[in-house]
Amino acid sequence: MKLYYCPWACSLAAHIVLHEVGAPFANESVDIRTKITASGADFNSVTRKGYVPALRLDDGEIVTENIAVLDYLADVYPQFGLDGPLGRTRLVEALAYISTELHKSFKPFWHNGTDEQKAAASAYITARMRYLGDTIKGDYLFGDQPTVADFYLFVNTRWAERFGVEIPPAIAAIHQRLNARPAVQATLRAEGLA
Ligand SMILES: N[C@@H](CCC(=O)N[C@@H](CS)C(=O)NCC(=O)O)C(=O)O
The missing domain is CATH 3.40.30.10 (Glutaredoxin)
Known part of the structure; x- marks a missing residue:
């Protein structure tokens, strides 16, 4: 690979x-x-x-x-996938949310958006992260082990840190746990x- x-x-x-x-x-x-x-x-x-x-x-x-x-x-x-009857579906659901609701919302920060666009994006990203934070099921998004979705979320929390976007506490805790992994x-x- x-x-x-x-x-x-x-x-x-x-x-x-x-x-x-x-x-x-x-x-x-x-x-x-x-x-x-x-x-x-x-x-x-x-x-x-x-x-x-x-x-x-x-x-x-x-x-x-x-x-x-x-x-x-x-x-x-599969150690970074999700088991269970709806496991794959829930994982793709989370990946799609992170891709379309978080990742893409950083566009004004990467592509010279206006201050107004950046402020709107920042509020949107924080609100979308808050939803994720309200639905986490353990130390990570789906429980006590990270999945590929947590690593994709980590990309976004790093960007949020870089651009001064507020990260809700539950998501910041996941970020810290991921960041500590060797x-x-x-x-x-x-x-x-x-
Ligand atoms: N639709 C793609 C977008 C990936 C993407 O945005 N990649 C960025 C870096 S984060 C990139 O390589 N941009 C260069 C370009 O679009 O020319 C995906 O979800 O994987």
Whole structure:
């Protein structure tokens, strides 16, 4: 498996999962502005979408989109998935919420939004995080072990910290727990972020 990632980007979630499971994998960073990878390759030839994450499977298939990449990883590494009759559905539900309600709402912060747009986004993100905080079922979103959804949430709490977006206490507690995990710290070091 090979993960194409960019420091500070949402690809951090998949990168953490790969470190957590301890399986051998390759990685390569991408300059998402120029679309050139660390080895000088044209990232657009890996995926015409030109954005990370992109996961190259051992048979050469490329998987993109956080929801699909993280769902795939939860399938291969079920310790970060969710058991039970509705487990997969609940996990995809959480991934979709994090992708569409949180991740995408940071746009004004990453793309030179106006102060007004940033203030509106900030309030929206905090409210959406509050909902998640009200529904957590243990130390992490779904209980006492993190799932791929927690690692995706972590990307968003890091962004919230960076941009001064208020994080509700229950979500801040998950952030602290995740941040303390050795594999999370190893991933941050690997991306040059710690
Ligand atoms: N729809 C994609 C969006 C991924 C995405 O927003 N990636 C950002 C980094 S967080 C990126 O690579 N942006 C570069 C670009 O869009 O050109 C997903 O959900 O995975």
